[in-house]
Every structure is written in structure tokens, then in C-alpha cells.
Amino acid sequence: MFRSNVLVCGGTGCTSSNSELIIQRLKEEIKAKGLEKEVNVVRTGCFGLCALGPIMIVYPEGSFYSMVTPEDVPEIVEEHLLKGRIVKRLLYQETVQDDNTIKSLNHTPFYEKQKRVALRNCGVINPEKIEEYIAVDGYAALGKVLTEMTPQQVIDEITKSGLRGRGGAGFPTGRKWSFAAANHADQKYVCCNADEGDPGAFMDRSVLEGDPHAVLEAMAIAAYAIGATQGYIYVRAEYPIAVRRLQIAIDQAREYGLLGKNIFDTDFCFDIDLRLGAGAFVCGEETALMTSIEGKRGEPRCRPPFPAVKGLFGKPTILNNVETYANIAQIILNGADWFASMGTEKSKGTKVFALGGKIKHTGLVEVPMGTTLREIVEEIGGGVPNGRKFKAAQTGGPSGGCIPAEHLDIPIDYDNLLSIGSMMGSGGLIVMDDTTCMVDIAKFFLEFTVDESCGKCTPCRIGTKRLLELLNKITSGNGELEDIDKLEELCYYIKENALCGLGQTAPNPVLSTLHFFRDEYIAHVTEKRCPAGACKALTNYYIEPDKCKGCTLCARNCPVNAISGTVKQPHVIDTKKCIKCGACMEKCKFSAIVKR
């Protein structure tokens, strides 16, 4: 029996900051101290607080160590694991109270407001051990469904729970399943969309890495509900850890007879295979995804017919997002009423957000629907760093829009976000401060959609290209007032005429920034000025003569020798030579260099 469990995050974030080496060192040190029979080292999925990685939690004490380095490992083993003295200097400071005692992680600002349903096992179990998933009631929902419920009862339960698709559009999951169940065919399919492509979104990856069996179990439940026998998980090849853990999970589930023939000694047979995507954003669109699984070029097609009627290989198919699946087993075990008790009137349950951008606690958070943006950004996320001011948050990635400061108190759910011109999207939430130019942000997302447009339909292929050209014209200082009107008109044209979701939503970042920050567009055009100081073509660096002490530091650091002046005399920047790298501004000790 182990007396202590040391959990080390093995998610992509912490792995990239060396958690593998930490695990290796831990095992070596523990062995050297003869503790290998007493202390269990567990590689888990993501804990959520990625900003402070690599993260290590030691139980039973529940000590939360953050930003651990391999060099810290001998001290942790010697002090904590051998002698029982917690290494306070490495603790996440929010868990250390004023009187020097340690409080539970669940009472820190980052975790206190969270409610973990989809992420409940991430950072708790070893994702590569099916036994640990079973220990936390894993596969009990599948057992219950197969032995006690009819397919119709399963669909009714999911419908009653009010669960809506977490991929972004928010279609009611129960209704999707009932359509597929109603279509009779010799073969049906259950697919999982793990082609998470929004810039800044990584919640699906974390679920796959931290709790892969939850997805497999839910797909089996869905298959039973609609009468399918084969499932596919379409996961991007850029997620190597997720792919590996999914494959391990599938192999283990087969070994235990939880996938395969006659599961739980019933007539139900179901198996799952992986399909790797090459990273095309459009393959997150359902028809393109299925075309890609079929082995063809990933291009969308017209709907109807919808996948529930004619999907993969022309057979009725349901396709749900990873996070949607991660809720299913919990709904079956705890009941639809439990799930429906969380959230708002039309959006039930919780939502995972990937917090990124100008925010202190970058990471993954899961909150009940209806939590306000202010709570997420200021309380859980710790606010905007470096004393800057919150300007806007971007949700929904390239398909979404931005939410300005005046809407900070809006309770976040599907319908509220739509009403202010954004969308839930898959849950990427990028925070922007007052140094972010909104025209530039719109341009960033348009660059992305232009790259990712598959080219099948003209409005998207050429329309987004023209949008980007207009935005380039504006940000380079060559825009005219009528360009803004043209931009808007083209946006609506693309929205109405594009073939698939990618094109139809591609203008959203432009439309929503135009709606909330039109003055910034106008400043770019009429005054040839970027109010946030982000558009390079429109800003110049100047030295304020009264602040400059003539220390020559800037001149020595300028890579293109654009700064001239004599010692102890105010210096001058030659704006023609200047490449606007900002090196001088960073070096100046007297804040004498300004951008305007």
C-alpha cells in the first residue's frame, strides 16, 4: 500500500516545461531513499493552472507545488516525502495563509468558483491506467445503460438534462441523438470531433490527455442509444500526447471487454478507431471531418442531408465534441435533474474555458453556465497583469467576436453571447488589454481563416481574402472611410453565402470589432493613427527631450543605428531608419521613449 501519492502534471503545457524530467528525477530520488514501496508517482492530466506549471501535488497532505524544476526534486523527496516537512517556498502562494498555515487548493481564488464536471478526473487519475478510471466510477454509466435502460430512455435522459453541443454551435445533444436513432440503417456510426483548431483553445486536448476513458465510455453510450456498432475519434496529429493516451485507453478498454463484442454480456457490440487529422481547421466542420475520415480531401458539403440521415460513408452518424462527451457519463450516473440544476435557463451544466492572452492565470477553468465574464477574468483569472486595463475578451476564436469591458457583467451562456455578436465557440477566451489594437486582432483572425479556407466555395475563398486586403490597407495607413463600409457589406455577403460554418462565421471578428470599436477603425483611416499603438505602420518611436538624460543606452542597443546624439544631451530617433523593434523603449531607464 502506498502512503503517499505524488501527482505530476503530464499535460502538454507542463510536459513542454520539463515535467517528464521531473517525473524521472522523482523516481530516481525516491528509489535512492528506499521509498519506492511507499510513495506512488502518478503522471496525470492537466490541473488547469497552466501558468504555474510544472505542477506537482503531494497527497495525503494536498500540497500544491508550482513551477517545480528538476533541481527542486531532491529537496522535495528529502524534506517532504522522507521527513514530512512541506517545502513551503515551492507552494503555490495562494495556498499559504497569512498565519503561515496551508489552506486547501479548493479554497484558492482560481479553484473556488470552478465546478468541475467535464474536467473532474483531469489531474486526479492516471490517464494511462483504466483501473484508476474505474475506481472513480468509470464505466459504471455504461454498465447501467446496457443493463437497466432502453436506448430511448438514454436519449430521453440526455434530452432532459438540457446538454448542448460544446463544440460551439450549441445544438441540443439529445435531439441530435434522437434524429440518428430514428433513421433505420444496417450500419450507423458514432464520431468524436477532437479536431480542436481554434487558436487559443485547448480544453479538448486536456480532456483527451487527462481522462480519455470518459470519451470512450460516452461514445459507447451514444452508440447504444442510436444503434451504432463502430466509432471513430478524429483527433489532430499535432496532439501527440492525446493520440498516444487515446490509443492506450482503447487498447485497455478492449482488453477489459469494455469495447468489442457483447459488452456486459449483452447483445451490444461496439468498437472505436482513431483517425488522425493533418491539422486543417476546416476538418472541425462536421461534413468535412467525415469526408476526411472516409479518406478523401477534407472539404465540407451542403447540408441537408444532415449527418443524422446521411453521414459517414452515407450512413446515419452522430458527431459530438470531446467536451460534450465528457459530460455524458456524469449525466447518466447523477441524473438529468442534477445536470439541469446547474447553469442558466437555456444553457445547462458547465463550460470549460481556455484562458489566454493578457491574463495572470493562463489555464483551463470550468464554471457553471451563467458565470459572468468579470468573475472569470478578474476573480478566477486573477485579472490583467502589469497594471494594464481590461479592454475586451475574444470568445469563439476565428468564428467568434469580442466582448468589450461594458459587457463584463454579462452572464455567459450560448444565447447571451450570440445576442452581443459573439459566440460560445469551443471555449477559447483570449483576454486583451489596452495595448491591443482591435483592427489588428480582426486582421489576425482573418489571416487565419484565409489560410484555412478550403477553397471550395467562392464567398469564403475570395471573400475572406478581400476582407484581409481591406484590413491590411487600413492598418497600413492607406485606408479611406468608404473602405469601412465596403468591409461591412462584404462581411454580410460572406455570412449569407458561404457553404459551411467556417465561411459563414469568418467575418464575425470583423463585424464585432466594427460594432464595438468602430472609432478605432475610423482613427486608423482619418487620423492615420493606431490608438493602441500596435499597428507598426502607424506608430513611431520618439524620445522626449526633457526626460532624456543622454545616457546613450538606447543608441547602443539600436540594431539599425537609428538613434543619434551626444553624451549627456537628449538623443533623437531617425524615424525613417527606425524599424520599430522597441528595443530602445525596453532599455530606457528613464521612460523617455514613447510610441505614438
Added chain:
Amino acid sequence: MKSLAELQAIRDKARAQVSLRENSDNSIRVLVGMATCGIAAGARPVLTTMVDEVAKRQLNNVVVTQTGCIGICQFEPVVEVVTPDGEKTTYVKMTPEKAIRVVNDHLVNGNVVTEYTIGANT
């Protein structure tokens, strides 16, 4: 997988390992002194025996953890039992055999083993 009972059996077996990772404010805490003095006096086998015995009896409300030196080195190995209401019992000069009895009498049945406590040994 043939039946729910089979799943349940796997679950129960794996449960003990995972339950260690739950934060609970309502559990009985067993603190074993594991500073240099404690280790030298034989605290390690006491600790492992405690952990094994608690797991064997599936006492899900008991957390066995180690602590540093509390300053009574001549009485090591020292084991403290703290109940959720904050009441503390200090056992001294512990051995693995005594540890098993503390688990059975005190943690399971709620009867303090008076003869092992510090009060009976000073």
C-alpha cells in the same frame, strides 16, 4: 467485462489508491512523526503498518500522513490521532504491533488505547 459485479470488484480494488487524493475536512488524521529522531526510533515500519491496516479495513475517513518532530524525541516513534472536531490523542513509543491495535480499537471502534498514550508513559 461480463457484469456490473465484475466492474464493482475492480472498482473496489482500485479505490484505495485513488481515495488518497481526496481533500476532505471531515476525516480523522493520523500523524506519524517522521523527523530524524522518529525515523531512527523506527517510525517507518509504524507508518507503513498504519497505511496497510487502514487500507485493509477500508477506512475511507482516515488520512495517514507524516509530520516533523514535535519535540518529545525520547518518546519516538510518536503517533498523533486528530479527530475532525480537533481532539488529539498522542501515542508514544509505537511499534507496528501497537499500530495495528490503535487502528482496530481507536480508529474503528472509537476506544482510545489509554496504555499507549503519553499520559500513561510519563
